[in-house]
Amino acid sequence: PELPADLEAGPELVLTGGEVRHLGVMRLGAGDPLLVFDGRGREARAEVTALDGLRATLRLVEELPGTPETPQPVTLAVALLKGDKLADVVRAATELGVARIQLLVTQHADVRDIGANKLARLNRVAAEASKQSRRAVTPEVLPPVPLAALTWEGQAYVAHPYVHDLLSSHLHWDSPVTLLTGPEGGFSESEMEALLSRGAQGVVLGPRILRAETAPLALLGAIAATGV
Numbered sequence: 240p241e242l243p244a245d246l247e248a249g250p251e252l253v254l255t256g257g258e259v260r261h262l263g264v265m266r267l268g269a270g271d272p273l274l275v276f277d278g279r280g281r282e283a284r285a286e287v288t289a290l291d292g293l294r295a296t297l298r299l300v301e302e303l304p305g306t307p308e309t310p311q312p313v314t315l316a317v318a319l320l321k322g323d324k325l326a327d328v329v330r331a332a333t334e335l336g337v338a339r340i341q342l343l344v345t346q347h348a349d350v351r352d353i354g355a356n357k358l359a360r361l362n363r364v365a366a367e368a369s370k371q372s373r374r375a376v377t378p379e380v381l382p383p384v385p386l387a388a389l390t391w392e393g394q395a396y397v398a399h400p401y402v403h404d405l406l407s408s409h410l411h412w413d414s415p416v417t418l419l420t421g422p423e424g425g426f427s428e429s430e431m432e433a434l435l436s437r438g439a440q441g442v443v444l445g446p447r448i449l450r451a452e453t454a455p456l457a458l459l460g461a462i463a464a465t466g467v
């Protein structure tokens with residue numbers, strides 16, 4: 240929920256809808272402590288003061304520093320995937336600290352678009368995963384753009400099985416990071432050429448071919464394993 244600017248004044252917060260159901264699922268009642276966050280980095284300790292089926296009132300006790308984010312924002316640019324695979328990618332990428340997820344339409348992608356409902360669901364998956372992993376930031380899942388229209392600031396790394404460079408040899412924290420992964424059919428040669436000529440760095444994730452939904456997690460896992 241939206242947090243008031245000044246928590247020192249001991250303000251109350253009223254929750255409705257899904258948030259109230261969530262308190263019910265967690266079996267919280269009046270007097271119970273809990274943590275709340277606004278999805279944009281602010282976190283607070285709170286206490287339930289009243290709860291019925293439709294509405295909960297919380298007393299905000301104090302602002303907390305919030306779990307640290309990566310030193311620079313990490314964007315995952317992931318090709319549209321079949322079935323429900325993107326939900327798994329969004330969930331795990333959120334746990335692994337990604338700041339934004341940009342969906343991509345690529346030449347070999349079987350899926351060319353995503354409906355508004357599915358996009359909204361992916362954003363709900365990200366919000367749930369933030370709660371689970373106690374992140375005060377919820378990454379936004381952005382509607383698909385054609386690969387050629389993707390822009391980035393700072394470093395871009397594109398996962399490709401047929402290169403030899405490693406992410407760990409290049410990654411630094413002086414600028415934002417964008418990670419690109421392809422669809423089931425991979426990036427085409429012309430897409431790779433275009434990305435490399437725009438300054439993206441190809442990186443390999445070992446000698447095996449990973450599934451399209453595994454590659455983003457291998458990249459993000461490599462970053463998380465450095466301790467950021």
Ligand code: SAM
Binds near residue numbers: 445
């Ligand atoms: N036949 C496809 C090809 O030739 O590129 C395989 C695509 S793979 C199933 C899907 C995506 O996962 C690739 O586009 C790439 O981004 C990533 N990927 C899979 N294995 C990889 C590896 N060993 N190194 C780097 N990226 C990999």
